[in-house]
Structures are given as structure tokens and as C-alpha cells.
Amino acid sequence: MSDRPTAPELTGPIFDDPFYAGDPFPHYARLRAAAPLVWHEDPAMATGGIWVASRYADVMAVSRDPDRFSSAKGILAFEVGVEYPTPPTMMHMDPPEHTRLRQATATGFRPSRIRALEPGVRERVDRLVGALPAGGSTDIVHGLAAPLPLMMICSLLGLPEDDWPTFLEFSDAAIPGAAPLTNERRAQLMADSERMQREHIARRRTERGEDYVTDLIEAVGNDGEPLGLTDDEIFVIVNQLFIAGNETTRNLISGGMVALAERADQWALLRDDPSLIPTAVEELLRWTTPVVAFMRTATGDTDLGGERIHAGDPVLLLYASANRDEAEFGPDADRLDVTRRPNHHVAFGFGPHVCVGAALARLEGRVVLEALTGRFATVEVAGTVDRTPSGIIAGVHRAELRFG
Template sequence: MEPMEVNLVDQDFYARRGAPHDQFRRLRANAPVFWHEGDAERGWPGFWAVTKHEDVVHVSRRSDLFSSYRRLALFNELPDEQVELQRLMLLNQDPPEHTRRRSLVNRGFTPRVIGRLEEHIRDICRQLIDEAEQLPEVDFVRDVAAPLPLYVICELLGAPVEDRDKIFEWSNRLIGSEDPDYAASPEEGQAAAMEVYAYADALAAARKEAGPRDDIVTKLLRPDDSGEVLGQDEFDLFVLLLIVAGNETTRNAASGGMLAMFEHPAQWARLVADPSLAARTADEIVRWVSPVNLFRRTATADTEIRGQKISEGDKVVVFYGSANRDEDVFDLPDVFDIARDPNPHIGFGGGGAHFCLGNHLAKLELKVLFEVLAERFPDIRQTGAATRLRSNFINGIKTLPVSLRP
């Protein structure tokens, strides 16, 4: 490979231009398992950047070789005492402990349970669009993409709809600690986490006092068939994970998907003409946007990927945004095609233990939202520049000004 500067974790680049697809493309072709220099000032060690679809799937499915538990699943390095607490979160566990705990929470996310929400989600989308239509200026993120998953999370938690604003604010502080518009420091993100834990404690206490309801909190607090139950810390951390994962992925897929439609108007016209494409549209949006850009693993033994030797303890980072444009897997990967079929994207993870628990819910929300938008506002248009989140973790859009009518 010709010498080139490689920096796949520069938050300022993501804020200016989004994912570094030019760098991804060259790495896939020339150095698909690439030793990426660290940043001593930030306390980031060097790491192996894994950019090919097949290899991301391999790392994802081999929890025995690539651990989420050793140094957690997020990119940033944390002090040992924080690592210990975060290991209680499902995201940061390996089988068999992960398998046990996931079985406890999976009860609320089966396709059957999620399928029952479709008409309710359709009503939420219509209500949001009715409200946005009355506004003098519409920001697609603030007024449509962000409130949708927040309403749904409140529904899942059995929380008052009025809580959606503080859930939105917590999520911004948790994910946006590197973005000056959302948080001044990582410490503020930690403070938001503590507020979420207190909120989860209050939800659990209220449910125990008022009795069971038909919501996920009740399901999570009940023992399963074998008598297993989530501890209080485990429950708090799951609510935190739900608030972040359930909000950020759908919000940014929806806003990134709408931006993609503006950039590819023929695809929007295609959806307007044939709303039956909405399910495939949802999948293509997730592939194209890749709302979660990366996750980290730690090698548990000396191993190899594509002939590249990796030592025990090495930091290994998988890039979904790159894998989802792998030329060996996708025909015309840099073309946004809402009818793409097959579409083996890994926007919900590469399979294995950590495949996204809420993938059915996220796809349903996207499918219904774009069906309703195409029906109600076929002439929606962009009226100003989109602004992007300063983050190498979430491929996020902060603002997207639109006009709903000509």
C-alpha cells in the first residue's frame, strides 16, 4: 500500500465529513487488518483495525478469542474501577455469563412482542408529523427522528411520555461527551449515567409498589422459568443500555436515511411510488448509515486474522461502516439502493453473542416512519446543511433542516 495517513478515530473528521470511507476502501484493498497507531495524549493504545465484512463477522462470533469483558466493548480506555462496574452491562460480557443474562432480557424483544407495537408506532409517527407540520421551521432530527424512539422507549419502560425529554438529554450527554454541543466533559457523561441509574431504581420501585404491568420493566424484574432474576445493578445498567442503544441507533439511522434520500432523490421517488419497498429501505438505510461505527474487543490468546498475527491482550476494533461497503460482499457498495436484495449488512452487529437485541424494533420503526413520510410528505426537501456529531462511535446527525411541503 502506498504510504497514507490513516486515522480512523479522528472525531473532528467525523464531525466534518462523516465516516472516512476513502480510508476504509484503501485499507480493505491493501491492509484489511491494519495496525493503527494510538494517541498517547488521549490514553489510547494502538489497535488492530478490522475493516472487511468476513473478518468483522469472525471477530464478532468468536467471543472466546475476542473478549468484550476484558477491557469492555467501547473504544475509550477507562480506569480499572469503572471497568469493574461496566462489566455488569450486557454489552461488556462474554458467554456463558452473557448468555444467561441475555436470556433474561430477551423476553421483551421477541419478534412477536415487537410485532404487536406496529400500529402504535404508526400512530406515533403520524402524531409526530402532525405536530411538525404546525412548526414554522422543522428540524428532522429534533422534531421527527429523535422523538420516535423516545416515545417507543417510554412505552417499553412503562414510563410517562413526559419523560422523553430528559431521556433525550441523558442520551445526548452519554453519547456526545466528545461533542461541545452536548457535554463539556466525559465527567458530564458519567453524571448522566448516575441520573439514569437513579431513574431505573425509581422505575423498579414504582413497579414493585403498584404491581405488574404489561411492559418490559415488569418482565425484567420477574424471575425467569428457572428462578433467575436480574440484580439491581444489572437492571440499572440494562435501562442505561436501552436508553442509549434504543434511542441513538434509530434516531441516527432515521436522520442519516433521510439525508441519504435527499442526496439520492431518485430513491426517494422510488419509495413514494412503491411504499412496499419500505422494509428493504430500512435495511439499506442501516447498511448505508451504519449508525454504530465501531466496537472494541481484546484478544484473549495469540491468534491470526487473514494471516496477520495478533497477540493476547491486543486491542482489536471492528468497523461496521467499512464492512457494510465491502466490495467482496455487496454489488455496487457505494450506491444507495432501497431495493437492494440480498442485503447481508451487519449494521446490527456481525452475529454471535452481541447481535443487536433490538434489531426487530429498530427495523420496524424505520419501516413505518418512511412509509408514513412517503405517504404524507412526498415533497419533503432539505432546506439547510446537516450537522454531524463529533464522535467516532456513533455516525450521528445533530440537525437536518427540512420543509415538509413545497
Template sequence: MNQTKKLLEAFDVPLAKIDVSDPLLYQQDAWRPFFKRLREEAPVHYLDQSPFGPFWSVTKFADIVAVDSNHRDFSSEPIITLGDQPEDLAIENFIAMDPPKHDEHRAAVQSAVSPKNLSDMESQIRARAVKILESLPVGETFDWVDKVSIEYTTQMLVTLFDFPFESRHKLTYWSDLVTGDPGMTGGTCSEEERKAGLMDCIATFASLWEKRKQEGSKDKFDLISLLQSNPNTANMIDNPMQFLGTLALLIVGGNDTTRNSSTGGVLALNENPVEYNKLRNNPSLISSMVPEIIRWQTPLTYMRRVATRDVELGGELIKKGDKVVMWYISGNRDESVIEKADDFIIDRKNPRHHLSFGFGVHRCMGNRLAEMQLRILWEEILQRFSFVEVVGSPERVHSNIVRGYSSLPVKLHPL
């Protein structure tokens, strides 16, 4: 796909032909008017042809909640991306399962992010944030994505998996491979690289699984030990695609929200200097700013469902077997629900009223961890720097599901 292609304006495209699956919309940050038009003219919109096949787009907040809360009529199986999986790498995981199987697999790892565990992890997360921030050059241009966002989230994944620290950047690489398949998300990974990388992932974790088994997983709360300790997942390693799929889900889930919101928050504050001044003058606003960053960024733009029967939504008849895509990125800009939804406002009255974590049984299990990581990061930033200044344009990833950044040049100003 030509990444330099110039997109048409939203109103130059016939309504029936609007294709919000085009990854260039997100790489070029041009998606807003397309979704605004859909919300106003066709909030439940059918596209009969796209590179990912025909699909329905659900773009308003209330309709997205209705779909996300109804797993009986809108199934998560077999996958939550717009495109289908390659047959030779058809992974399984609980975000793409319906209850009761979903509930059993999710319950196996849920305690990793229990309130007690989050409390226990806070001091370690803070120590890592401090070390990263104090290693940064002040007054010199550097890439925030590379030096802060990736490093901070990768070190958290190391903790969650009890993964070898020196090999931590493999986790970031594998996360990018999972979401980078061109046929699934419009990503740019080659088939050969993706397959080789994911086979390395499964081999590495198989070795870690055996090591953890020999050590004994009782009373341990890393994700591998929790999977081994639960009877529903204790033999998961015998099902390689389910093992790989579960690892992939946990890696991506622990990576993308915090990584891209860590960068998105810096960009949002630079684009909204009045809000940055509010924050400097009142650091207690961090608690409401963090969910506002996550709403404004919407790190994962959508989730896909499949209709299990003919069902009416928004006056449209969705047929059994149709793909239905809940565009969280659009619901988070729905002004019928969120006042001044296109604006970044760090002291909103109800900042957690957003869709970035999903809704219903599939609501992100690590949402409080992501919020805690961002809160700690900004608490420590404000202790050290008067201004994280964006000094160049961000580079965004080529994907229709990950709203992310590959680089953001910044310069730090001391207090």
C-alpha cells in the same frame, strides 16, 4: 479537540499512521477514503498510538464476521468502546459480557422484542408516528432531527420502559451522555455533566424500580418488569454500576439506530433522487429500503474486542490483550461482499446482508423493532408528503462510535 481542524487527505497520511478513531472523520463525513485505503492495503491494521491507545482495525466484511462470531478469542469485556471507562463510573452491561453471563442477562429482556410483543406494539407505534407527522409545518423549514427523529424514538423508549411520558426527553439526554465521553468515544460531554446526568438516571430508575416492584411485575413486558422477573437480574439494583450499565445499554440500543436512521434515510433519498422517485412510484419498496438505510447509515460505527490469546487474522499476529476494533461502517462498504457498496440502492436483492446490527451472540436484539419503526415511519410519510426536502447541510455529532446527526433542516411538500 478542535472541531474546525482540516483533515489530511487519506493518501497524504502514511499507512501506519492512519487513525480512524478520530471523531472528526465522522463529524466531517470524511471517513470513506480512509477505510477504502485500509481495506485495500491493510485490512487488519495496527495503529501504535492514538488518543485511545494502540488498537487493531478490522475493516473487511469477512474478517469482521470472523471476530464478531468468536467470543472465545475476542472478548467483549470490559467495554466495547475504543477508550476505557473512567474508574469512578465503570458500568457493566451484557453487550460487554461474554457467555454464559451475557446470555443470562440478555435473556432477561429479550422477550420485550418478541414477535408477539412487536405485533402488539405496531398500532401504538403507528399512532405516534401519525401524530408526530401531522403536527409538522408544511412548506416551512424545521429541524427533522428535533421534531421527528428524536421525538419518534423517545416515545418508543417510553413504551419499552413504561417510563413517564412527560419526562421522556431525559431518555434522549441520558443516551447522549452514555456515548458522549471524550475518553471513550471522542464525544464532547464534560466529565461533570456526564456524571451528574448518569447519577440522575440511576436515581430516576431506582425510584421506578421500587414502584414497579410494589405494583408487581408478573405478566408485564416493560424492561424494568422483565429484569425484576428474571432470577439472574432480579437483584440488579443492588449492584449500582451494573444497574446503570444495563439501563444505559437498553436506552442507547433503543435510541441510536432508529433515531439516526430516521434522519439518514431522509438525507440518503435527497442525495439519491433516482431512488426517491423509485420509492414514490412503488411504496412497496419500503421493505427493502429500510435495511438499506440501516446499512448505508451504520448508526454505530464499530465495536471493540480484546484478544484473549495470540491469534492470527488476515496474516497479522494479534497479541493477547490487544484491542481489536471491528469497523462495521467499513464492512458495510466492502465491495468484495456488497455490490456497489458506496451506493444507496433501495431495491437491493439482499438488503439485510449488512453488519449494522453486529454478528454472533451480540447481534442487536432489537433489530426487528428498529426495522418496524422505520417501515411504519416511511409508510406514513408517503401517505402525507410528496417530498421531504433537505434544505441545508446536516450537522453531525462529534463521536467515533455514533454516526449521528444533531440537526437536519428540511421542508415538507404536500401530496
């Protein structure tokens, strides 16, 4: 036993659990009220447990300070104690190593690039929304939320977008708990995915394309000098885009639409005044918080939230809880309000790792809402809403909605 404050009934479960497929928010509220930081004991972890930060202020304090709280020892709770010979993703790096890959990645997501994508997003959204039935029940995940982000990532990378169902499987395999797969199947899919991505990178080395992989090959640093990324580095970035850019945006759209389908008044507000849509996207990001939590590790002894954190202690950043913190969002933090302003949610993280694809996710969210509110007067839940039992991704596998 340690002298750290514990509250097992509030901090568990940390990993994948049916708990996450239900309504974890009342649980988070009790956790926030209990203490800023609580130690979750877990003898299976190399560290004997993990700190859980549930309040907005502490999640921000850790996120903005990579010197005190490192990403290099893993960002997911099940990675506690893992040692990587080379970082598996850019998210697993600290400055200054991280800065190099971040510069290269951000080039393809600069505002002018994202603005230029809008007609392509709109064309795909119009096609997908046009195929949704009026009156009948339809699964919004397979009809819209899953294909759109994958189509956009394929198009960015220069891969055939009609293959999106294959890429959906690849990406599901990479996130524990995201899909019911055996370990063998998961390993096979991840190997297939890596082979396909490496073949594509090799092709672009010899055959230039108008795509993001070519951008990465030709990327220059802030000093104008070529970054000279290796194939391994490019693979790390591309692989991350597939996963980071797809599950998350999918669940913003599916979870966001379920939330609106449950609140006719909020849908009516958007129908009456489409200029509210960008504000609504921010509120749906806050409300759904597609990434439930990431982790950092203390680089030395330090204080946080009134607790003494020791070198090597892992800290779980519970974004889903921080985004409902009354201290930041006021007494109505637990109410969906598409007119909410200001709204400094932490759905995209904060600090040096803040989501590089945020502008693309916002663009997709906005165009989807514009198309749906433009076409349908009403939306309601018509059947099953099947959520993912994952402590990483707040996912929706299936959501039967009826548009009218």
C-alpha cells in the same frame, strides 16, 4: 515500533474528531484496499495501539467468535486497558455470564411483543409526521427522529413519554462526543439518570406494571426457572436500552432521511412501490451504520486477516467500513439502492451480541417511511445538516429538510 503493518494516515483518528462529521467513507475505502488489518499506533493506549478491521469478512469473523475475541475488556476504543470490577453493560460480558442477561433482555423483544407495538408506533409516527410542515423547512431530528425512539422506550419501560426531552439529555450524556457537554454536566446527567432509573426499578418491585421492567423482574431462563435478576442487573439492562435503543434508531431515521432527501429517484421508487420499504430500511441501515465501530480483545495468540494477533490485542470492528465493502456488496457498494437484495449488512453487529432491539428499530424505520412517503411527494435538503464528530455514533444533530 512493532512489526505490525501500520498506516497512520488511514487508521487515525480513532476517537471523536471532526473527521467523523464529514465524509469518512473514501478514507475507509483506502483502508480496506490497503490491508485487511492495520495496526493503529497510539502511545496513550495501554496496549500501544489497536488493530483496525475494515473488511466485512474480518468484522464478521471476530463478531461470531467470543472465545477468541472477548467483549469483557471494553467495547469502545477509549476503554482499552480499563479493568472493570463488574461489567458496566451486557455488551461488556462474554458467554456464559452474558447469556443469562441476554435471555432476560430478549424476553421483552420477542417477535410477538414487537408485533404488538406496531399500533403504538404508528399512532406516535402519525402524530409526529402530521405536525411536520409541508413546504417549509423543518428539522427532522427534533421533529421526528429524536422523539420517536425515546417515546417508544419510555412506553416500553413504563416511564412518562412526555419526559422524552429529559431522557434525550440523559442518553446524550452517556455517549462520548454525542453532545457538546462539559465533563461536570455529563457526570451530573448520568448520576440523575441512574437515580431516576433505580427509583423506577424499586417502584416496580412493589408495584407491578405492564412493562418491560416488570418483565425483567419476573424473567425466567430457558429452563423455566426464575432468573432472579438483582436491581443492579436490571439497572444495567435498562440503562443500556436507553442508550442503545435511542441514539441508534434516531440516527437511522435522521441519517436515512438525509440520504433520501439527496436522492430524489430513490424517494420516487418508494412512493411508487411502498412494498419496497422493508428493503429500503435494510439499505438505510447499511448506508447510515449508526454504530460506527465497537471493539473486542484477543483472548490468546491467533490469526486474523493474515496477521498474527497477540493475546490482549484490541481489535476495532469498523462496521461503517464493512458495510461498504465491495467484496460483500459488489461494485456498487458505495451507492444507495433501496431495492438492494441480498443485503447482509452488519449494522446490528453479529454473533452473541447481535442487537437485541433490531426488530423494534426495523419497525420504527418502516412505519416512519410508510407515513412520510404516504404524505409527501418530495423531500429535499433545505438547510443545515449537522453531523456528530463521534467515532462511536454516526449521528445527525440537526437536519433541515423540506417536504412537498
